[in-house]
Amino acid sequence: MATHHHHHEHSGDKLVAEAGKVLADAGEQWTAMREDVFRTLAAQDRPASAYDIAELVGNQRGKRVAANSVYRILDLFVRTNLANRIESANAYLANAHPGCRHDCIFLICDDCGQAEHFDDDKLTGALRDAGTAHGYTGVRPVVELRGLCSDCSA
Template sequence: MATHHHHHEHSGDKLIEEASAALTGAGEQWTAMREDVFRTLAAQERPASAYDIAEDVGKLRGKRVAANSVYRILDLFVRTNLANRIESANAYLVNTHPGCRHDCVFLICDDCGQADHFDDDKLTGALREAGKAHGFSQVSPVVELRGLCSDCAV
């Protein structure tokens, strides 16, 4: 049985406020560039690559933005729980509840690329324990389930 966290999914300006508060709460600065990257990521309908985000931020800013700069910001966002990395796609998804920390189980559609997530503490806890039993510490489970979403399966 999945353990469900009760958290509020934020959007729009409220999501930006929550993200800014979470980042500054982690001792980092909320800069204009970081805000542009976050806003661009939040506007994506599907997981986006750093190159896609760099291109969109470049258009927004009216000048070229290096993908390496975006990668560094995205890595910071993942470390501070503002974004999630979809490992199998090397793409990123905004975390719409940045104040809530848990291990997500991602569902990724092989047809349209849509990604969603759910929480299952029993599953991710078992993976943590298995890692610890094999001598690993600070285990961070990354679980991705690939298949067809309900829209593509019809």
């Protein structure tokens, strides 16, 4: 059974403000470009690649935005818990509860690409313990389950 965390999920301007606060608390600058990348990522209804985000931000700003700049920003967001990386798709999702650190398990639809997450501390804790038992430190479970979402399987 999944363990439910008590965290407040933000959206819209509140999510952007919370992300800015989390980044500032981590000692990082909340620049206009970082805000644009985060705001654009948070507006996506499915995982987005750095190239997708660069194109959307570039269109919004009226000038080309380099994908490698967006990659650096997204990597910062992952390190500071503002976004999650969907490893199998090389894509990113904004974290709706950036102040809460936990290991997410992602469900990814093979048809439409939708992704959602759930928490199961028992499962991710067992994975973390297994890694530690094999001599690893700083173990960070990355769990992705692929299949068809309820809409696509209907």
